[in-house]
Amino acid sequence: MASQPRTCGNGDCNLATDEKCVEGYPLEECPHVGRISIEDIQEVRDDAEPTVIAETTIQLDSGEPLDRETAASLQRRRLSRAIGLIGPNDSGKTSLIASLYDLFQSGPVSGVSFAGSNTLIGFEKVCHLARAVSRRVKPHTQRTSVGADATFFHLDLHQEGTARERTIWQRPTSLRGPTSSLNFAEPTASRCSSMASSWPTVRSGTT
């Protein structure tokens, strides 16, 4: 086995070729023998792109009522229908949604079964005050703020013998009074027009 040529840290020394120390030291005493010269160190090339390790992530729904964009996105994925609940303040629109969700807890309603929802937490919040667990003496439904931005509840429903149905309820829109009902063309009607233009079917329920 051939011996490796000895190296010297002094750049002027030719130890590798003539095996003599340029400073005249005996090889055993030279402090530079065996060290790596600065010229022997290769420059690190940093032009290469850093390796990015792809992480597999999934996005879970928050369960809260949907905003307009999210509801529209959800509707584009599958044929669905939108239902708007419109009525005066304190006419029972939120109670109606809460009651429907509560009825599904007990089983099918008129032959229609619950098949999923992206807004379960939203449903639970509107139902909470009507349940015994809230420790209220009387069932209650929290009022929806007048003028709040439109939000949407989502339900997937299943009927015997039919495909799954996707339904979106617009969160109740409250109107203050007869005068405001004429003004609502600005905040409320503009919302409804965007619904009508982007969704295939809009159904309105008036309470």
Added chain:
Amino acid sequence: MKAMTPQIVDALVEAKSVCEGCRLAVVLTKKDVVIASPHVERVTREFEALVAQIKDAHSGYLGEIRAFTVAASPQDCEDVARGEGIGDLLRFWIEVPPSPAVEEFRSRAAMPRMIDRFGHDGEGDQ
């Protein structure tokens, strides 16, 4: 509320906020309160009149208009069950609407000369 509800529908239709042919459920909520009140007949009569008024005004634009009575969250009333009437309303919401009748579309725009139009769809055939 008796005056307000038709106004709401009027405004929705006038602003074209609902599509032509949309189906409308007019819902009398809080049935428990109605039953407990001494004016049940009057409330029922006025609600029916209100629905008739909406039908008269908007049957041509809207699709089916139907009346419902629900008790979503009855309080202090044992005569109605919680959620009474909601099932019927749900069935109405998810019913498949009837398909619109579509007439065959015949375009004549590509034939500007009257003579070219003879011989098509029977017009001018002698």
